[in-house]
Amino acid sequence: MALFKKKGKDGKKGVDRYMDMVQLVVEPDLAFVTAITNACHVSKQAAILDSIVYIMERQEKTIEIIKHGITQTVKETQDGGTLFRENTTVTKLMTAYAKTIGKNYLVNTLKRLVTLLFSSTEGFEVNPAKADPDEDLVENLNNLMDWCERFVEQIVQTVDAAPIQFREICQHLQVETAPKFPKSQHMVVGGFIFLRFFCPAILSPQQSGLANDLPTPEQRRRLVLVAKALQNLSNGVQYGSKEAYLNAMNEFFDDYQGILYNYFDAMATLPDSHVVSSAPTSGLVQLEDSDLPSLHSLHKFVYESKDAMVAAMEKEGNAELLANFHAMLEALGTPPKT
Incomplete structure (x- = not known):
């Protein structure tokens, strides 16, 4: 079955429309990923995290992001x-x-x-x-x-x-x-x-x-x-x-x-x-059509969970992420039906 390459509101279609979402996913501070997991019911977290890991791996950034998270966790922890x-x-x-x-x-x-x-x-x-x-x-x-x-x-x-x-x-x-x-x-x-x-x-x-x-x-x-x-x-x-x-x-x-x-x-x-x-690593790796299932899955989740994600971002006081998230949603529009 051919994948549906719907255009976003910014005119981009297929994988190109997802580059802004990918950029948020691979930010080392994991703020966007944290908002996703906070808004996700525990029964669905494994599937969403699989999509997130897939996107990070395609960008060759998973190890880099995990290492950053490890370093920050040790710095912030008082009890070993x-x-x-x-x-x-x-x-x-x-x-x-x-x-x-x-x-x-x-x-x-x-x-x-x-x-x-x-x-x-x-x-x-x-x-x-x-x-x-x-x-x-x-x-x-x-x-x-x-x-x-x-x-x-x-x-x-x-x-x-x-x-x-x-x-x-x-x-x-x-x-x-x-x-x-x-x-x-x-x-x-x-x-x-x-x-x-x-x-x-x-x-x-x-x-x-x-x-x-x-x-x-x-x-x-x-x-x-x-x-x-x-x-x-x-x-x-x-x-x-x-x-x-x-x-x-x-x-x-x-x-x-x-x-x-x-x-x-x-x-x-x-x-x-x-x-x-x-x-x-700097920059993003160009996405391919084979990446669309994971991208569509994540797009569908953030679209359907946007209210809970916004509440999580507001609770953290992350105004910059909140603005980027709204801009991303506006550009992406509704998720495609496959």
């Missing part, structure tokens, strides 16, 4: 323990970007292991309130620890297979964090790799490509237990009185904390052959 833990515009962008560029890496790393986990006949339930009366909880806990070890061992072997963009983000996280919050330099890398990438994928295996079918309730429970343990391990957080039945897992954490930290350091160390571009 909270770094990149909240769902800010920067962390949402990091999550969407990781999902976009890490698809093949994720599947190659974990799909076989998830398949084996699903087919296992071993007991996994460790919560006395949820286990059947005849289940051996000690044996189940040992099974859980064994599978967590298998996941960690698999992941830490994949440094060279990880997308170089992953490692560039990890390096920037560590470089920016270490001088101000030295005790958090591993936590921030672990947060990106596990909290933003591996753990969400494990919890949604069909969507992430780790499973062909929806998991059964029992399989989902296994994934939840493994993902939670991996996330706690990456955070350096041990189990306590709240989940006392998992306290024996702390031995697993002690055994693997150093291994995981070495992995984080390796992920944050770029190959000698890789040249990091430190200078911001």
